[in-house]
Amino acid sequence: MFLALKELRYEKTRYALVAGIMFLISFLVLFVSGLAQGLAFNNASSLETMNVDHFVLDKEAEHQLTRSLVSDEDQQVIEDGEVDATPFGLHMTMLIREEASNVDVAMMSVDLNSPIAPTIIEGQTPSEGQALIHESIQEEGIEIGDVVTDNASDMEFEVSGFTEDQTFSHAPIMHVHEEDWREMRDGEFIVSTIAIHGSEEEAAQVGEQLTDSEVITLDEALAGIPGYSAEQGSLTMMIVFLYIIAAFVLAAFFYVITIQKLNQFGIMKAIGSPVSVLAKSLLVQVMVLSAVSLTLAIVVTLGASQIMPEGLPFQLTGTMVAISAGLFLLTAIVGSLLSLYKVAKVDALEAIGGGK
Amino acid sequence: MNAKLSLQHVQKTFIDGDRTLTVLKDVSFDIFPGEFVAIVGPSGSGKSTMLSIAGALLSPSSGKLLLDGKNIADASEKERQLIRLHQIGFIFQSSHLLPYLTVKDQLMLMTRLSKESKKDAEHRAERLLTELGLHHRLHHYPERLSGGERQRVAIARSWMNEPDLILADEPTASLDTERGQHVIEQLAQQVKQKKRAAIMVTHDERMLAYCDRVITLEDGAVS
Numbered sequence: 001m002f003l004a005l006k007e008l009r010y011e012k013t014r015y016a017l018v019a020g021i022m023f024l025i026s027f028l029v030l031f032v033s034g035l036a037q038g039l040a041f042n043n044a045s046s047l048e049t050m051n052v053d054h055f056v057l058d059k060e061a062e063h064q065l066t067r068s069l070v071s072d073e074d075q076q077v078i079e080d081g082e083v084d085a086t087p088f089g090l091h092m093t094m095l096i097r098e099e100a101s102n103v104d105v106a107m108m109s110v111d112l113n114s115p116i117a118p119t120i121i122e123g124q125t126p127s128e129g130q131a132l133i134h135e136s137i138q139e140e141g142i143e144i145g146d147v148v149t150d151n152a153s154d155m156e157f158e159v160s161g162f163t164e165d166q167t168f169s170h171a172p173i174m175h176v177h178e179e180d181w182r183e184m185r186d187g188e189f190i191v192s193t194i195a196i197h198g199s200e201e202e203a204a205q206v207g208e209q210l211t212d213s214e215v216i217t218l219d220e221a222l223a224g225i226p227g228y229s230a231e232q233g234s235l236t237m238m239i240v241f242l243y244i245i246a247a248f249v250l251a252a253f254f255y256v257i258t259i260q261k262l263n264q265f266g267i268m269k270a271i272g273s274p275v276s277v278l279a280k281s282l283l284v285q286v287m288v289l290s291a292v293s294l295t296l297a298i299v300v301t302l303g304a305s306q307i308m309p310e311g312l313p314f315q316l317t318g319t320m321v322a323i324s325a326g327l328f329l330l331t332a333i334v335g336s337l338l339s340l341y342k343v344a345k346v347d348a349l350e351a352i353g354g355g356k
Numbered sequence: 357m358n359a360k361l362s363l364q365h366v367q368k369t370f371i372d373g374d375r376t377l378t379v380l381k382d383v384s385f386d387i388f389p390g391e392f393v394a395i396v397g398p399s400g401s402g403k404s405t406m407l408s409i410a411g412a413l414l415s416p417s418s419g420k421l422l423l424d425g426k427n428i429a430d431a432s433e434k435e436r437q438l439i440r441l442h443q444i445g446f447i448f449q450s451s452h453l454l455p456y457l458t459v460k461d462q463l464m465l466m467t468r469l470s471k472e473s474k475k476d477a478e479h480r481a482e483r484l485l486t487e488l489g490l491h492h493r494l495h496h497y498p499e500r501l502s503g504g505e506r507q508r509v510a511i512a513r514s515w516m517n518e519p520d521l522i523l524a525d526e527p528t529a530s531l532d533t534e535r536g537q538h539v540i541e542q543l544a545q546q547v548k549q550k551k552r553a554a555i556m557v558t559h560d561e562r563m564l565a566y567c568d569r570v571i572t573l574e575d576g577a578v579s
């Protein structure tokens with residue numbers, strides 16, 4: 001500590017530069033992580049807020065909720081079973097408007113008294129011929145009391161209220177009354193998916209009894225949304241690369257600094273310093289610089305998220321910040337390994353040089 | 357009286373590529389507490405190599421190296437590090453101070469390495485620096501010191517852990533005659549006062565006056 005901190009203080013400019021680079025990289029890591037998480041939430045907030053870990057889907061739907069249709073027999077099996085479950089219908093459609101552009105929505109029907117019912121933030125529960133829509137629809141100029149036409153069924157709906165955190169495939173969800181959902185399919189209530197409110201084991205048990213359907217996890221359901229994996233995949237790749245870049249940049253910086261100081265390390269060794277003291281001093285410096293730049297990056301990222309425009313999907317949870325910070329510290333240690341190796345190998349004789 | 361340090365038939369061979377170079381052929385001598393010995397000899401005769409061996413920085417190829425009667429010729433790296441830290445004080449040709457430590461901290465570093473209590477050490481550091489005429493420089497960084505001052509700090513550093521053996525390789529090479537003589541005078545004084553043993557390699561004939569004995573190395577052997 002003694003050596004590490006005294007040196008950081010003496011070589012302020014040099015280490016401030018290193019910390020500056022580390023700050024920028026960790027800020028970028030946090031920012032892109034927040035964007036990835038925000039986009040994921042923005043894509044399918046309805047699934048994420050349901051608090052459900054398992055879904056029953058048609059085996060042939062390839063994990064796509066909008067393609068799925070759970071057979072009557074399987075619906076019956078689940079209804080007769082012990083586990084609580086909520087069936088719901090879901091498909092993508094479009095709202096037609098006169099003198100305004102059309103709007104993509106995901107139409108959904110679910111028992112509004114069930115655990116997965118949406119939270120209404122304005123207006124009221126819809127009766128027949130009415131619909132709840134995610135609040136983001138207001139950006140399209142749609143308000144409570146407006147009448148919209150569903151392109152697929154040609155049915156008209158009056159907007160009765162707005163919900164929060166109800167999106168699917170980046171589109172706002174429009175919740176319609178069960179009777180209307182039936183009417184769209186000639187009186188039959190089409191069940192796309194059944195949400196299972198139960199443990200892992202209970203879900204697995206349900207799965208065994210099904211014939212045409214299967215039980216998938218929330219992550220599989222998310223990955224099944226068209227574009228979801230591609231979106232998250234490219235962002236994840238960016239984040240991974242940022243960590244790799246961070247490791248290399250740090251490695252290069254510390255390596256250069258260490259090489260410059262090899263003579264000092266050699267002298268220290270000659271006057272009786274154990275190598276462990278030298279290594280510890282280097283690690284303390286790496287940790288202090290990382291901690292300072294990370295703290296700054298976290299503060300700036302959180303600050304930036306406050307002043308970001310509404311439309312920008314950005315979400316950074318405490319867990320995500322903690323994971324990123326941990327990974328970044330690990331990256332910093334990996335980056336300093338090469339320097340540590342150099343320090344361990346330092347030759348005291350070469351440093352004193354015998355006057356050479 | 358027992359010798360502080362005793363070299364017995366020390367030989368050192370370097371392997372340089374495919375040829376071997378015998379730098380020390382057969383070096384034997386004893387040095388006693390309170391003795392200040394000078395080593396002279398032509399360039400390349402092996403003076404620095406001999407001093408590195410005496411200072412537990414380098415192991416001899418053969419022969420014995422007795423420190424307080426104990427053979428440390430084959431000591432492990434860890435043992436040699438501890439010997440260097442506690443029993444030997446090294447003074448190099450140039451001061452080799454750490455640029456980011458103040459004069460006092462250069463000395464405090466030594467006690468930190470030896471895990472000694474800070475309180476006693478602070479007193480000793482200040483007393484040593486005062487003896488060497490550096491009291492007004494306690495909180496200065498090396499870059500602000502003159503060459504002579506730096507070398508005196510290096511000397512104070514080598515005394516900080518109260519070693520019984522002091523090894524100096526051309527400690528006055530970077531100083532002018534007057535400063536050099538002053539520094540060596542103080543070194544000689546310490547040796548006498550504290551009953552320490554010191555070996556100094558030097559090219560400067562004028563420094564020999566302060567030494568009790570002169571050993572001449574020539575071609576890897578004492579002549």
Ligand SMILES: Nc1ncnc2c1ncn2[C@@H]1O[C@H](COP(=O)(O)OP(=O)(O)OP(=O)(O)O)[C@@H](O)[C@H]1O
Pocket residue numbers: 354355370371372377379397398399400401402403404405406
């Ligand atoms: N690590 C080494 N590998 C190979 N040869 C070495 C090594 N160290 C020293 N030598 C050789 O050993 C010989 C003696 O070197 P040393 O530094 O001990 O001489 P010296 O008496 O101190 O000379 P000077 O007065 O110039 O300082 C030289 O020829 C040198 O090249």
Ligand SMILES: [Mg+2]
Pocket residue numbers: 354355403404405525
């Ligand atoms: Mg030499």
